[in-house]
Amino acid sequence: MEHYDYIIIGAGASGLMLADALGKDAFFSNKRILLLDKASKDTNDRTWCFWEKGEGQFDDIVSKTWHHIYFGGKEFSKHFKIAPYSYKMIKGIDFFNAYLKRLETYPNIAFRQESVLEVKDYGNRVIVSTDITQFSALKVFNSIFDYKMAMHQDKYPVLQQHFLGWKVKTKSPIFDADQATYMDFSIPQKGNTRFMYVLPVSKTEALVEYTLFSKELLPKEEYENAIIDYLKINLNCDDFEIVDTEYGSIPMTCYDFREHHTKNMRYIGTAGGWAKPSTGYTFMSSSKKVPVLVEYLKTGSPLNLLSFKNRFWYYDMLFLDVLAKNNGNGRHIFETLFKNRDPRLIFRFLDEETSLAEDLNYVLGCPKWPFFRALFRRMVQ
Numbered sequence: 001m002e003h004y005d006y007i008i009i010g011a012g013a014s015g016l017m018l019a020d021a022l023g024k025d026a027f028f029s030n031k032r033i034l035l036l037d038k039a040s041k042d043t044n045d046r047t048w049c050f051w052e053k054g055e056g057q058f059d060d061i062v063s064k065t066w067h068h069i070y071f072g073g074k075e076f077s078k079h080f081k082i083a084p085y086s087y088k089m090i091k092g093i094d095f096f097n098a099y100l101k102r103l104e105t106y107p108n109i110a111f112r113q114e115s116v117l118e119v120k121d122y123g124n125r126v127i128v129s130t131d132i133t134q135f136s137a138l139k140v141f142n143s144i145f146d147y148k149m150a151m152h153q154d155k156y157p158v159l160q161q162h163f164l165g166w167k168v169k170t171k172s173p174i175f176d177a178d179q180a181t182y183m184d185f186s187i188p189q190k191g192n193t194r195f196m197y198v199l200p201v202s203k204t205e206a207l208v209e210y211t212l213f214s215k216e217l218l219p220k221e222e223y224e225n226a227i228i229d230y231l232k233i234n235l236n237c238d239d240f241e242i243v244d245t246e247y248g249s250i251p252m253t254c255y256d257f258r259e260h261h262t263k264n265m266r267y268i269g270t271a272g273g274w275a276k277p278s279t280g281y282t283f284m285s286s287s288k289k290v291p292v293l294v295e296y297l298k299t300g301s302p303l304n305l306l307s308f309k310n311r312f313w314y315y316d317m318l319f320l321d322v323l324a325k326n327n328g329n330g331r332h333i334f335e336t337l338f339k340n341r342d343p344r345l346i347f348r349f350l351d352e353e354t355s356l357a358e359d360l361n362y363v364l365g366c367p368k369w370p371f372f373r374a375l376f377r378r379m380v381q
């Protein structure tokens, strides 16, 4: 059985970020590291977006940047300038190519395409069984996510940010290429939190995503029809070609994934609870957690004792409680928030970088009663 110091399962966003961080850190230069993925990572299956102030570590692979966002609601809609922030987009395939190429330059890291079937921590080493063979390692980082991880409990509701996106090419110029539609709630809500997310790359090309924050997935046609309706009714366009599609479901929950970690095996990425519960944004959150994990690894402490929980977790919990109790509340909450507060404060809050005074300012910009009720319910539980 081949032995490694560290095995990283999954060459997705978190696995590749972690492998790169270990590869370039001299502290780990004498450690043997194996990266495993069942896929060859040579297809574009997702688009990552995030906001950021000024330049950032991923700029080389950013394929589009917007300096304005649009928020659309029923009674309030506005175009916002977001400087010093910008909203950036990375194509999955560009990220995989860049990171896999980078990993080739680290002599201590190997990549193998194998499907992991089982991971077992025996206390002094972890055995990883794949469809081909078995490996042992001192520490394992696992990014295989399964909703089942969070579904055995009902203390923390589990919602999904689920969406279908079509990259469309239109005959006439209907998009504003300098503005991303962050959320457009001017569509039927049908008792849920439903919005359109539009990422234009030119006047005639955009990724249009029908997105929900809710518990249940929809039949595929419902996402498709909603995109067709939006293009027709909101953007006055019925002549378009679908160039690409993407589908996703990201967990939105405050459930503590930590209970699945062991001393020598740690879940990372979505599986590690790194998706921001209230938004589903995981890419930047992972890029911020990886360096913390790497420093922690150097201490030799048990992997299950590292906690990322902070006060923002409580805010996220109340937000998800509100949406789980009445899923139709989302539009009113976001509309009130964007009407009362600048998106730059919203971004800073969601980045968990605000001061306590700013938290209060943010919270006071939201509708009060749903949150008071959610807080009360938690207090009497």
Ligand SMILES: Cc1cc2nc3c(=O)[nH]c(=O)nc-3n(C[C@H](O)[C@H](O)[C@H](O)COP(=O)(O)OP(=O)(O)OC[C@H]3O[C@@H](n4cnc5c(N)ncnc54)[C@H](O)[C@@H]3O)c2cc1C
Pocket (backbone or CB within 6 Å): 009, 010, 011, 012, 013, 014, 015, 036, 037, 038, 039, 045, 046, 047, 048, 049, 050, 114, 115, 116, 117, 143, 144, 145, 246, 247, 248, 249, 250, 268, 269, 270, 271, 280, 281, 282, 283, 284, 285
């Ligand atoms: C379509 C889509 C769009 C998204 N857009 C955004 C966005 O704009 N912004 C944002 O912040 N977040 C976004 N997310 C959420 C999140 O950033 C991504 O899901 C991100 O890829 C999560 O990283 P990860 O490492 O946890 O998982 P992944 O990137 O999914 O990596 C997991 C890896 O594990 C591999 N794997 C799975 N099972 C096995 C197995 N049995 N054996 C071996 N390998 C296995 C998979 O092939 C995969 O490569 C999006 C998600 C999706 C699905």
